[in-house]
Amino acid sequence: QLQLQESGPGLVKPSETLSLTCNVSGASITSRSHYWGWIRQPPGKGLEWIGTIYYSGSPYYNPSLKSRVTMSVDASKNQFSLRLNSVTAADTALYFCARSYASSDYFDPWGQGALVTVSS
Amino acid sequence: EIVLTQSPATLSLSPGERATLSCRASQSIGTYLAWYQQKPGQSPRLLIFDAVNTVTGIPPRFRGRGSGTDFTLSISSLEPEDFGVYYCQQRSTSLTFGGGTKVEI
Numbered sequence: 298q299l300q301l302q303e304s305g306p307g308l309v310k311p312s313e314t315l316s317l318t319c320n321v322s323g324a325s326i327t328s329r330s331h332y333w334g335w336i337r338q339p340p341g342k343g344l345e346w347i348g349t350i351y352y353s354g355s356p357y358y359n360p361s362l363k364s365r366v367t368m369s370v371d372a373s374k375n376q377f378s379l380r381l382n383s384v385t386a387a388d389t390a391l392y393f394c395a396r397s398y399a400s401s402d403y404f405d406p407w408g409q410g411a412l413v414t415v416s417s
Numbered sequence: 418e419i420v421l422t423q424s425p426a427t428l429s430l431s432p433g434e435r436a437t438l439s440c441r442a443s444q445s446i447g448t449y450l451a452w453y454q455q456k457p458g459q460s461p462r463l464l465i466f467d468a469v470n471t472v473t474g475i476p477p478r479f480r481g482r483g484s485g486t487d488f489t490l491s492i493s494s495l496e497p498e499d500f501g502v503y504y505c506q507q508r509s510t511s512l513t514f515g516g517g518t519k520v521e522i
Contacts, residue, residue, distance in 0.1 A: 346506075346512040395460075
């Protein structure tokens, strides 16, 4: 059964870089049928797509975050990662990783989420 | 950016009642719309994709309709486990989510 688990620091200082990793188990990240994504949810608020990556292709990002986001895949570890630089308090959120539903840009399943707080 | 507007913000209903949720897009998105359910403390779960297709394992009481700019999610008879927040998401141009509709008892 596919499982996704986010990991990374829960506290990041303003202006620094947020780094998260999503460990994938129960499926190969090199699957030709799926993409991998990051979505975030500020406390008590709605969902915001961050970006999507295919194991062998170029990632694509939310235009509003594009200048600060980098996503990558490590096939040897069956995981993918998110880096968001120059963070501010507005980046405080629950960060989810997810797999695409088939070859679409919908997501299912999702990881349980990792709360990242931006504060000095 | 395509903006998705969900209404109402909150829907107060009782078990057994019918729920109708709306999602309106700022421009036509064809049928490139999905619906998710999120329960408190849980991650979202995909219910409907491409506007009208139900994900395997989702009960038939969930039904998606619409195309273009106007979409609805109907729950024919609410079960206690259906209460939570529902989000729509479009994939026509980039990806955006609606603000959510809370279905509460």
